[in-house]
Amino acid sequence: MKFFIDTANLSQIKEAQDLGVLDGVTTNPSLMAKEGIRGQANIEKLYTDICNIVEGDVSAEVISTDLAGMIKEGEKLAALHPRIVVKVPMIKDGVKAIRYFTNKGIRTNCTLVFSPGQAILAAKAGAAYVSPFIGRLDDNSVDGIELIKQIVHIYKNYNFRTQVLAASIRHSVHIVRCAEAGADVVTCPLSAIMDLLKHPLTDIGLAKFLADHNK
Numbered sequence: 001m002k003f004f005i006d007t008a009n010l011s012q013i014k015e016a017q018d019l020g021v022l023d024g025v026t027t028n029p030s031l032m033a034k035e036g037i038r039g040q041a042n043i044e045k046l047y048t049d050i051c052n053i054v055e056g057d058v059s060a061e062v063i064s065t066d067l068a069g070m071i072k073e074g075e076k077l078a079a080l081h082p083r084i085v086v087k088v089p090m091i092k093d094g095v096k097a098i099r100y101f102t103n104k105g106i107r108t109n110c111t112l113v114f115s116p117g118q119a120i121l122a123a124k125a126g127a128a129y130v131s132p133f134i135g136r137l138d139d140n141s142v143d144g145i146e147l148i149k150q151i152v153h154i155y156k157n158y159n160f161r162t163q164v165l166a167a168s169i170r171h172s173v174h175i176v177r178c179a180e181a182g183a184d185v186v187t188c189p190l191s192a193i194m195d196l197l198k199h200p201l202t203d204i205g206l207a208k209f210l211a212d213h214n215k
């Protein structure tokens with residue numbers, strides 16, 4: 001299972017990269033706004049900076065909601081770096097845009113996916129990644145992990161090559177449950193990745209080993 005970090009914060013990206021477990025980065029307009037990154041030039045510079053830090057894929061989201069706008073934006077984003085993956089929303093023109101980009105050899109990440117039907121459409125259109133939002137489903141009293149299981153099962157049935165990228169991860173238990181469900185990728189906040197380290201028995205055991213060594 002690949003680990004992506006879901007942030008537009010360069011220092012967090014560097015920290016995850018330094019841990020040696022990072023396979024890629026996802027961003028979205030809300031994460032950009034959270035870091036105060038505004039204006040197309042600044043946004044594009046950030047994508048280039050991220051590509052220079054991380055060796056894996058970097059998802060860059062389009063803002064347009066019409067086909068012509070998504071194509072124009074996506075082609076510009078894809079030209080920034082060969083590892084940029086154009087992130088496209090799961091709407092009618094988004095599906096058309098994914099098909100257009102697929103035919104042109106531009107990889108896409110279909111975002112804002114909340115149902116197995118949407119995931120089937122994304123795969124049929126040729127998306128490289130599909131992003132089901134599990135935390136937001138959980139927030140609405142729907143089991144997000146169940147959706148990951150359904151999509152993994154469906155994609156296996158038909159050998160769809162689209163990778164299941166579990167998004168909207170809230171905590172480390174989500175990461176483990178996604179691994180059990182067979183997600184190809186999890187995109188997580190840094191805190192969820194770092195929380196995987198934690199176990200009180202590790203701390204107690206290490207303290208005892210060090211104390212015994214010093215006796």
Ligand code: G3P
Binds near residue numbers: 028168187
């Ligand atoms: O990047 C998409 C997704 O991971 C957003 O997560 O926490 O805003 O629901 P969240």
